[in-house]
Amino acid sequence: MISYKNPARVAGLLYLFVLILPILVGVSRLSLITDDPATTANNIVASEWLFRIGVVSDIGHVMCLLLLAWVLYGLFKSVNKNVALLFLLCISISVAIQCINMINYFAALHVLSGAEYLTVFEEDQLHALAMFYLVDMQTHGIFIAQIFFGFWLLPLGYLVYKSGYLPRILGILLMIGCFGYLIHVFQYFLLPSYEVISYPGLAVATISEVSFLGWLLLKGVKIPSKGADKKSKEEKIETESTKLKS
Secondary structure (H helix, E strand, O other): OEEEEHHHHHHHHHHHHHHHHHHHHHHHHHOOOOOOHHHHHHHHHHOHHHHHHHHHHHHHHHHHHHHHHHHHHHHHOOOOHHHHHHHHHHHHHHHHHHHHHOHHHHHHHHHOOOOHHHOOOOHHHHHHHHHHHHHHHHHHHHHHHHHHHHHOHHHHHHHHHHHOOOOHHHHHHHHHHHHHHHHHHHHHHHOOOOHHHHHHHHHHHHHHHHHHHHHHHHOOEEEEOHHHHHHHHHHHHHHHHHHHHO
């Protein structure tokens, strides 16, 4: 009487891409973006194709994130449609901010393009301006997007907790993970020198997301079929009727 929902495993696969793609892109960028503006500029000019692949990978990441939210909405809208719409809205805003934030990568690329109209700037100035886009502006954009990417775990965790077809501990961890991300964001903007404050929350957030995607991939989701749900309601009504008669 239980139906296995394949979209749960699709969601798990998308979630895996959402978590892995930024790591892979980050590793590739470590070889290009350094603390030295001149070295960074030379690396990007020499490996422009690799830099562009990183930007395309970022686009793939946000697409997977949007599809993940859509699939999860389909799984949890029967639990509470309004709450499911809330996390879908949060992810949509986060995706929009991340897409706009990618302009900073292209801005840095154009600054280093050697275009004729840029000859009014000294070489060191162009390198510094590229670093401004690549590091400062891009990082600020990521943390602004993380406000909504972190907050979405609260309604998602609530739905997991209330669903009855997923372990409640996963829902609790996801809701705690939401505050872990938010603490990280406010620490970055308000107390940038105290990163250690955010470490415990980030650890819980990572554990919650990895546990959730692992459950989706390995276990899937067992949702009572319509027939089983109807029978359960009939049995409940019959039991209540019997109690009233007695």
